Amino acid sequence: MTQLADxxxxxxxxxxxxxxxxxxxxxxxxxxxxxxxxxxPNQVAKVEITPTYSGCPAMDVIGDDIKAELKKHGYTPxxxxxxxxxxxxxxxxxxxxxxxxxxxxxxxxxATSDKEALLGNKRVIPCPQCDSKNTKLVSQFASTACKAxxxxxxxxxxxxxxxxxx
Amino acid sequence: MIRxxxxxxxxxxxxxxxxxxxxxxxxxxxxxxxxxxxELCGHGPTLETDIAMTNIALDLLGQTxxxxxxxAELSAKDLTEDDVAFLRTEREYKNVLLVEQPNTDFAxxxxxxxxxxVFHFMLLKELENSKNVNFQAIAKKSxxxxxxxxxxxxxxxxxxxxxxxxxxAKAQQAVNDLWVYTDELFQMTDNDILIAEAGYxxxxxxxxxxxxxxITALIKGSTLDIPETPYFQKGGKQGIHTEHxxxxxxxxxxxxxxxxxxxx
Numbered sequence: 001m002t003q004l005a006d007x008x009x010x011x012x013x014x015x016x017x018x019x020x021x022x023x024x025x026x027x028x029x030x031x032x033x034x035x036x037x038x039x040x041p042n043q044v045a046k047v048e049i050t051p052t053y054s055g056c057p058a059m060d061v062i063g064d065d066i067k068a069e070l071k072k073h074g075y076t077p078x079x080x081x082x083x084x085x086x087x088x089x090x091x092x093x094x095x096x097x098x099x100x101x102x103x104x105x106x107x108x109x110x111a112t113s114d115k116e117a118l119l120g121n122k123r124v125i126p127c128p129q130c131d132s133k134n135t136k137l138v139s140q141f142a143s144t145a146c147k148a149x150x151x152x153x154x155x156x157x158x159x160x161x162x163x164x165x166x
Numbered sequence: 167m168i169r170x171x172x173x174x175x176x177x178x179x180x181x182x183x184x185x186x187x188x189x190x191x192x193x194x195x196x197x198x199x200x201x202x203x204x205e206l207c208g209h210g211p212t213l214e215t216d217i218a219m220t221n222i223a224l225d226l227l228g229q230t231x232x233x234x235x236x237x238a239e240l241s242a243k244d245l246t247e248d249d250v251a252f253l254r255t256e257r258e259y260k261n262v263l264l265v266e267q268p269n270t271d272f273a274x275x276x277x278x279x280x281x282x283x284v285f286h287f288m289l290l291k292e293l294e295n296s297k298n299v300n301f302q303a304i305a306k307k308s309x310x311x312x313x314x315x316x317x318x319x320x321x322x323x324x325x326x327x328x329x330x331x332x333x334x335a336k337a338q339q340a341v342n343d344l345w346v347y348t349d350e351l352f353q354m355t356d357n358d359i360l361i362a363e364a365g366y367x368x369x370x371x372x373x374x375x376x377x378x379x380x381i382t383a384l385i386k387g388s389t390l391d392i393p394e395t396p397y398f399q400k401g402g403k404q405g406i407h408t409e410h411x412x413x414x415x416x417x418x419x420x421x422x423x424x425x426x427x428x429x430x
Contacts, residue, residue, distance in 0.1 A: 054307055055228025083232060084303035086310060140318050141218035145225055145311075149214065165310050 005029075005091070011037040011045055011070075018069050021061045022144055025103040028062055032091025035082060045075040050087045052165070053145040089164045100162060101128045106150065108164040125161050127152035135159075167372045168295045168365055178364045182240040185298075187260070188361040189240075191403060192289070193233035194261035197251060198411075199282060200226035201418050202269065211272050218318055219275070225311040232304045252422035256415055257405035264347035266402070266411045273326055273336035277344050280319035284380055285351045287312050288373045297365040320384055327388025334389065341385060342393045349398035352377070358403075 007015065007029070015034055020026045028034050028049070036048045047066055051059050063079045070077035089108035097107035106128045126133050132154035140163075142149035147160040203223040210216025234247035241250075264282060269275050290312060293305035326337040352370045354362070361367030382392055401407065421428060 051228070051307075053225060053228060053311060054232060055224035055226070057224070083307050084299070086303070086307040139214035139218055140314055141214075141221040143217070145221045163314075 005032065005034055006036040006038075007034060008037055008039045010039055011047070011075075014069055014073050014075075015047070015066065018062070018065045021058045021065070023100070023103065023105065025099045026096050028066070030093045030096025030099065032089075032093070032096070033062065033087065034066075039075075043075050044078060045070050046078045046080070048080050048082050050082050050085075052087050055145060087165065089162065092162075104128050104159060105147070106159055106161040108162045125150050127155060127157065128159055129157050130155040167369050168292055168297070168362075178360065180360060180364050180366070182242065184357055184360055185366070186237050186240055187357045188367050189233050189237050190258075190260040191355070191358060192293075193230050193237075194259045195265050195282070195286075196226040196233070197230040198259065198261045198414060199265035199279075200224075200230060201414055202265065202267075203275070203279075205269060205417075206275065215272070215322075222279070222315050222318070225308075225315065229304065229308045229311070232307070236300050236304075248422065252419050256407055256411055259402075259407070259411070259415075260405060261402050261407075262347065262350045263399055263402040263408050264344065264351065266408060266414055267344060267347065268410055270340070271336055273333070273340040274344065276319055276322045276326060277337065277340040279315065280323050280384070281344060281348055281381065282351075283312060283316035283319050285348075285373075285377060287316050288377060289368055289370065292368040292373070296367070301366065323384060324388045327385070327390040337388065338390050341390055345393045346395050346397070346399045348377075348381075350400040350402060353400055353403055355403050 012029070015037055016027050016029045018028050020028055020031050020033075023031075031052070033049050033052065034047060035050050036046075038046045040046055047070075049059070049062060049066070059081060063081070066079055067077040092108065100107040106125050109125060124133060125135050125137075127135050127150075130152060132152055134153040135150045136153060138149040138151050138158060140148050142160050146163055146165075148163050149158060150161050151158045200223045203219045203226070206216060207220045207223070208216065210219055230251070231247055234250040237250050238245045238247050264278060267274065267278055287309070290305040290309045293301050294309065296302050296305065323337065326333040328334070329337075352374045354370060358367055358370075362369040385392055399408075
């Protein structure tokens with residue numbers, strides 16, 4: 001199910017330094033939107049990215065940021081947006097999930113518990129602040145299309161939850 | 167349903183223009199509904215619903231972009247996705263009448279959304295199996311988003327129907343008024359039939375009974391009544407729209423027509 005991104009080792013660290021414009025603690029590599037990065041002859045670097053959501057307004061910025069960063073390192077960048085296969089939260093790295101939690105956004109949990117939570121059957125999204133499991137869904141949509149809003153019943157903080165897409 | 171058989175037995179003449187018209191029939195729904203819902207930005211009844219509706223609008227407009235970029239590729243003219251979105255005349259838009267209906271009140275917004283979402287989900291579920299790889303990719307991507315839309319609008323319809331006396335009355339009114347636009351979702355134009363026979367498009371007829379079963383069950387579950395309608399409205403798929411469409415377009419196309427070729 002999980003398809004690994006195909007990223008040339010020379011380009012990995014450069015791309016890793018490009019943050020997601022809306023969640024700056026997360027690198028685009030950790031978010032899993034970079035699907036391939038290939039070094040071609042004449043220092044051409046070809047990068048394929050895929051959106052988290054169709055209308056994600058961050059994609060243009062991500063494309064520009066990648067180009068700028070690659071140019072800085074002497075590469076001629078080519079960035080292509082691809083739709084297939086569709087992005088899934090499975091592509092987010094463990095490091096990325098930890099960065100999200102430290103930032104105050106609950107990372108996507110596995111698919112089954114996510115579905116249960118959003119159907120209101122079982123509240124299993126732990127609060128990123130106090131780790132309490134006593135949380136409830138406030139809204140399926142939050143500050144960006146990829147997040148839902150939850151409230152912790154113990155520490156009373158509302159928090160964003162990065163929705164699980166599989 | 168995606169036809170498995172016919173492609174190999176019939177010699178179907180399908181031009182890029184046929185395909186473009188088929189795409190309009192799907193993508194214009196997302197564009198116009200997306201535009202409609204985005205009118206609510208900053209005007210939603212609560213902060214959460216405001217944000218939710220604009221998120222849904224964003225998903226729909228994002229999906230529209232993917233379709234229109236494909237149209238621009240197919241087109242013999244030198245078109246961009248913006249030309250396709252902003253520079254057609256009213257008759258050239260092939261969206262169904264349902265999606266252009268106004269945001270009369272929150273009940274209308276939710277019922278319109280729910281009636282569309284259930285159909286949209288079923289359509290994409292079939293389009294996922296299209297023989298056209300672009301359709302497959304867009305459908306697979308969009309399905310993940312639309313499943314959230316459907317859950318949102320369905321949940322709200324239940325809350326409104328089974329809510330207060332006032333919310334129930336408004337929800338019932340919206341169901342009654344918008345019901346007449348549901349049948350058109352399943353109308354197949356000659357072009358739709360051609361594309362479906364090629365295995366690219368979806369034959370929506372077999373989906374109709376499942377659609378009505380699903381929405382009827384939820385409406386009844388929301389303690390609302392199913393309207394009895396002797397006739398259904400149609401025309402959008404032929405480009406014959408209700409009076410609301412002109413107003414949407416004048417809003418939506420204003421910038422492109424005032425400052426031709428402008429970019430953000």
